[in-house]
Amino acid sequence: MENLCFMREINEKESAALSKIYLSDEISYLYHSLFKSSIPEALKTKYIRAHEFIIPSGTDEQFKAIKKIITFNLDVEAVELAFRKKGSQHPLLQKIKILIYLMECDSKYHHLFINEKASFLRAIFALLYHSLYTSYKLIKGKILKWRYNLA
Amino acid sequence: MHDVIIIGSGPSGVAAAYKLQGRKILLIDVGQTPKQPDALTENFFDIRKKAELHFDCLIGRNFESLDSIDKGYLSPKIKAPLQRFVIAGDKRFGSISSETFRGFMSYAQGGLANAWGAQLYRFSDHDLKGFPISASDLEPYYDELTKLIGICGQDDDLTPFYGSTKGLLPPLQLSTLGADLFQKYTKQKKYFHRKKIYIGRPRLGILSIDYCSRKKCDYSNLDFFQSQLPYLYTPSVTLHELIAQKKLNYKPGYLVENYKELNGKVIVEAKNIDTGRQEVFESKKLILAAGTLGTAKIVLNANEDFQAKLPLMDNLLSYIPFLNFFRIGSRPEKNSYYTQLNLCYTGNLSDELVMGTFYVITGILHSDILFDMPLAVKSNIIVSRYGLPAIIVLNLWYPAKKRETNYVALNRSGNLHINYTPEAKGDVERYLIKHFIKIGYFSIPFLCKYPMPGNGFHYAGTMPMRLKPNGKYETDSYGLLYGSKRVHVVDGSNFPSLPAKNLSFTIMANAMRIADNIKRELAEDA
Numbered sequence: 001m002e003n004l005c006f007m008r009e010i011n012e013k014e015s016a017a018l019s020k021i022y023l024s025d026e027i028s029y030l031y032h033s034l035f036k037s038s039i040p041e042a043l044k045t046k047y048i049r050a051h052e053f054i055i056p057s058g059t060d061e062q063f064k065a066i067k068k069i070i071t072f073n074l075d076v077e078a079v080e081l082a083f084r085k086k087g088s089q090h091p092l093l094q095k096i097k098i099l100i101y102l103m104e105c106d107s108k109y110h111h112l113f114i115n116e117k118a119s120f121l122r123a124i125f126a127l128l129y130h131s132l133y134t135s136y137k138l139i140k141g142k143i144l145k146w147r148y149n150l151a
Numbered sequence: 152m153h154d155v156i157i158i159g160s161g162p163s164g165v166a167a168a169y170k171l172q173g174r175k176i177l178l179i180d181v182g183q184t185p186k187q188p189d190a191l192t193e194n195f196f197d198i199r200k201k202a203e204l205h206f207d208c209l210i211g212r213n214f215e216s217l218d219s220i221d222k223g224y225l226s227p228k229i230k231a232p233l234q235r236f237v238i239a240g241d242k243r244f245g246s247i248s249s250e251t252f253r254g255f256m257s258y259a260q261g262g263l264a265n266a267w268g269a270q271l272y273r274f275s276d277h278d279l280k281g282f283p284i285s286a287s288d289l290e291p292y293y294d295e296l297t298k299l300i301g302i303c304g305q306d307d308d309l310t311p312f313y314g315s316t317k318g319l320l321p322p323l324q325l326s327t328l329g330a331d332l333f334q335k336y337t338k339q340k341k342y343f344h345r346k347k348i349y350i351g352r353p354r355l356g357i358l359s360i361d362y363c364s365r366k367k368c369d370y371s372n373l374d375f376f377q378s379q380l381p382y383l384y385t386p387s388v389t390l391h392e393l394i395a396q397k398k399l400n401y402k403p404g405y406l407v408e409n410y411k412e413l414n415g416k417v418i419v420e421a422k423n424i425d426t427g428r429q430e431v432f433e434s435k436k437l438i439l440a441a442g443t444l445g446t447a448k449i450v451l452n453a454n455e456d457f458q459a460k461l462p463l464m465d466n467l468l469s470y471i472p473f474l475n476f477f478r479i480g481s482r483p484e485k486n487s488y489y490t491q492l493n494l495c496y497t498g499n500l501s502d503e504l505v506m507g508t509f510y511v512i513t514g515i516l517h518s519d520i521l522f523d524m525p526l527a528v529k530s531n532i533i534v535s536r537y538g539l540p541a542i543i544v545l546n547l548w549y550p551a552k553k554r555e556t557n558y559v560a561l562n563r564s565g566n567l568h569i570n571y572t573p574e575a576k577g578d579v580e581r582y583l584i585k586h587f588i589k590i591g592y593f594s595i596p597f598l599c600k601y602p603m604p605g606n607g608f609h610y611a612g613t614m615p616m617r618l619k620p621n622g623k624y625e626t627d628s629y630g631l632l633y634g635s636k637r638v639h640v641v642d643g644s645n646f647p648s649l650p651a652k653n654l655s656f657t658i659m660a661n662a663m664r665i666a667d668n669i670k671r672e673l674a675e676d677a
Contacts (some may be wrong), residue, residue, distance in 0.1 A: 028464045034528060053584045057221040094220050096528060101217060101518045102517045105202040105209045113517050114199065115482055123480025123537035130530035137527040 023048045026070060030099060033076035046102050054098060058091035061151035066092050074144050081134065082141030083150075152617055153177040153400070154673050156419050156434040158407045158449065161262025163642040164440030165386035165393075166296070166659035170666035172398045175675060177432060178390075179421055181244065181258035182403030185236045188379040194486045195372035195514055208376060209516065224602040227515045228266035229255070229519065231375045237265045244406055244424075245448065245566050252465075253569035256444045260403065261387035263442060264655065265378040265606050269356035269385075270508065271302050271489035271656035273314035281647040283618040283628040284664075286314070287441075292660035300384045301362040302354050309338070309351030312495045312652075321359045322352040323368060325483045326511050327477060328543050329491030335590035346586050347498035353508060354488055356384035370486040371409075372514035390452060401582055405430065410453050410638065417637045435676070436637050436669050440662065443610035443643040444567060450614065450632070450640075451561035455625065460558035461613040461624055463569060463614065464551035464649040468607045470600040471545045471580050473592040478541035489514050494545065500578045503550040507583075507650040510544045523600060543592070547579060551649040553612060563630065571604045609654050611643035630665045641665050 027047045031039035039047075069079055069092070076096070083090040103109045115123075144150065154174040157164045160182060168178055190208050193197060198205050201641045210216050211232030219225045229237050240258040248253040257263040293316060301321040302430035310316060323347035323670045334342060336350045343350070358367045358381075361368055368382040378385060393399040395499045405421040412418075417437040421430055442616070447461050480508060524531045556572040558624045577596060584594045614624045620633040630639040 024402050050214045050217065054217050054220060077529060084522065089223065090220050091221075093522065097220050097518065097522060099218055100528065101210060102518065102519060102530070103652050104516050104518045105206055107200055108202055108203050110202070112532055113536055114196070115480065115540065118481045120477075120480040125534050126537055127479070130526055130534055134526040135529075 019051075020048055023051055026066070026095070027099065029070045029073075030095065032075050033073075034096070034099075040108070043099075043102060043106060047099060049077070050098050050102065056094035056098075057089075058090040058094075062091050065090075065150040066095070068148055070151060074148065075137070075140060078137045078141035079138050079144050079150060080141070082145045085138065085141075088103060152416060153434040155416065155431070155436045155438055155669060156432055157350065157417070157438040157440055158372060158391050158440070159262060159441035159565060160237075160260050160438060161257065161443060161642065161643070162386050162655050162659045163662040164262075165389050166662040167438050167440060167641050167666040168393055168399050169299070169389055169461050170663040171670055172393070172625045174670060175400075176398075177402060177434065179402050179405045179407055179419065179432065180260060181406050181424060182260040182401075183236045183239055183258050184260050185233050185377065187233060189377065190233060191373050192378055193371070194485060195376070196483070198203055208468065211235075216630065224600070224606060226266065226376075226606060226608075227269075227519050228389060230519070231376045234266060234375075237263065237378070241513055247444065247567045247569055248562075249296075249569040249571065249605070251573060251604065252569040253603045254444060254567070254569050254610070255441060255608065256448075256567075257407070260376075261385045261390065265387070266608070267385070267655060268508070268653075269383055270490070270493075270653040271300065271354050271356050272652040273641055273660075274650065275312070275314060276651065278650040278652060281615075283616050284648075284661075288664060289657065290315075290659040292663040295663065296656065296659055299359050300356045300390065301365070302356055303352075303359040305352045307351035308344075308349045309493055312349070312506075313351075313354055313579045316337070317383045319354065320362065323355065323357060323359050323488050323490075324370065326487035326513070327481075328478060328484075328511055328541070329509060331475065331478075332473075332509065332543060332590070332592065333492055335592075339590055342589060346494060346582075348583070348586060349495045349497075350492055353492060354491040357488065357490075358382040358384075368488055370488055372485070372487060372489070374489060377428050377512045392672050398616070402432075406622045407449055408443070408452060408538035410449070412637055414634060419521065435673065436639065438662075438669070439638065439640045439644070439664070440642050443613055446640060446642055447559050447613045448561060448565075448567055450624070452565070457563050458625075459624060460560050460570075462553045462615070463557050463559045463571065463610065464553060464612040464646070465571070465604050466551055466607040466609040466649060466651060467545055467549045467576065467604055467656075468602060468603075469547045469549075469576055469580055471547070472542050472598050473545060473587055473594045474538070475541050475543070475592055477591070480537050480628065481540045483511075483540045484511070485515055487511055487513050493541065494583075496583070499584070500582055501549070504651050505547055505549055506653075507545045507547040510546060511540060512539050512544060523649075525598070545583065547583075548607065548609075548651045549574075549576065550651045550652070551609075551611075553615075553648070559613060560563050569605070573601075573604050576601055609643070609649065611646040611649045611654060613645040614640050615647035616645045617647070628669045639665055639669060 157178045160180045180670040215232045306316045366381040408420045409420040419432045492509040497504040
């Protein structure tokens with residue numbers, strides 16, 4: 001009996017460690033795919049810790065889709081947009097939401113969210129560019145979703 | 152024995168207690184309070200610059216504000232970690248099941264009003280259609296409350312809808328966007344009036360000047376992150392004053408589950424939430440003020456009725472974002488108050504008045520709305536940075552009517568079940584979008600949001616007041632429950648109809664009117 005308890009303890013510890021490794025790989029890929037740079041360690045730690053309290057909900061198929069996105073190095077932003085346009089609360093969307101909340105509550109990213117310098121023209125160009133950029137990402141996302149059969 | 156036991160410390164319970172001063176009153180409440188009521192003191196934009204230091208207040212030590220990340224829209228007023236106390240315990244003390252209604256019960260000291268926008272409006276005779284009382288019955292209590300609370304507002308195009316301006320404090324400062332909209336509306340007033348659209352200043356329980364030892368609004372944009380701000384009136388303000396003046400015996404930590412009338416008194420059974428032990432309290436009169444859903448639960452439980460379907464009403468809401476093109480790329484306004492202007496629409500697209508409030512989006516995290524925007528993630532971040540200072544959001548409130556399909560029932564496990572049929576909306580939104588182009592405010596119907604029923608928090612109508620009540624779950628004009636001699640309902644439960652105007656001020660005035668009558672009856676009995 002004691003041995004069984006011991007084994008169970010080991011398994012739980014192992015599974016927690018494995019889950020942390022998985023989450024670490026997951027967020028490193030999501031962040032890199034979205035922002036084309038490596039995720040700062042502090043943000044990664046917070047993201048992993050957030051998963052101790054917040055468990056994104058979804059079907060097995062949806063979680064498999066996230067694994068597939070990472071395995072095949074797919075464009076996260078494009079696929080997320082395709083999921084969101086379908087009105088789905090896909091776990092990928094929930095995970096990206098967690099990341100963005102954590103980024104917004106990190107002063108390193110303050111400039112990304114708050115416009116400190118008024119500039120009408122720069123803003124208009126940004127809006128036009130991002131409208132086109134979104135159209136491209138949406139088409140790409142729909143193709144990836146179909147091509148890789150992402151649920 | 153107490154003269155009166157009041158259950159609940161929300162707007163109605165506190166207003167009734169205020170009017171019953173001088174009698175022996177016991178207020179029983181679960182009474183949850185925020186862990187750090189005034190943790191944030193700086194301006195929200197300064198806090199954002201050193202966000203790590205304030206992580207516990209913005210996201211939460213245990214990531215509390217993210218725990219409904221998979222559940223769609225949740226009001227930012229109850230999402231923030233320091234605001235979670237408002238709805239904390241809803242699972243521990245009994246849950247609400249529903250596929251079509253996102254209902255909330257509050258076990259907080261001050262009730263759901265801790266998350267209110269403090270919009271306080273007098274009901275006219277037209278608004279009170281179906282009530283067995285008239286506006287003149289409530290008028291003295293509205294006046295008394297106006298003095299007690301300190302309400303700001305002004306005499307403008309909305310006065311015909313909002314009534315007397317007696318005793319109002321000056322209105323709050325408008326932000327640049329709000330001032331621009333108001334100025335353009337004023338120039339095109341005739342056009343808008345022809346279209347049955349009227350705009351003016353809201354009536355808010357927010358201090359625009361120092362008042363009764365409370366400090367005026369400092370425009371620090373903290374309103375979505377903590378409710379205990381000196382300039383914001385909540386029922387807790389009056390509750391604390393009554394406790395300090397020893398005019399009330401306040402008993403927090405008790406959940407009332409049942410009551411019965413026996414031998415000329417009311418016996419109230421309450422559970423101590425720490426020990427789980429049942430305790431009994433006695434009084435000559437009982438006032439139920441646990442909020443519409445809380446009161447429904449207590450009354451149905453007292454009657455052991457698991458069959459009854461009590462009617463339920465809630466103001467459905469929608470959001471329309473309007474863009475001012477020339478403000479794109481400007482810096483966000485550091486010092487502002489989020490509520491700017493109010494709108495009333497009286498045209499043919501709705502049977503009754505539709506009310507709206509314009510908000511600027513300065514006091515919330517962008518992440519709260521990023522995923523409601525139509526672009527890719529990175530694009531939404533950039534567009535929100537440049538676009539949000541140019542956006543003013545119109546929040547529309549619709550009137551509610553009693554419908555067979557909208558009801559609340561109690562099941563045998565002690566939980567509430569709610570059924571609510573959402574109504575198709577969009578006509579008024581499209582109409583307003585079309586006419587606001589005239590003054591340079593743009594939107595498209597595709598961007599309008601329609602949160603699930605229940606998100607309005609304006610629950611009412613489960614035990615309506617009638618001139619001649621007929622049935623176990625109706626009350627007379629003094630909130631006396633049919634068949635009872637001592638149990639009065641004073642919260643939103645006794646509203647027979649629900650106009651689009653925020654109901655809180657009328658709940659408070661009506662609770663005072665009923666409490667006044669109870670005081671008279673107690674004096675006569677003595």
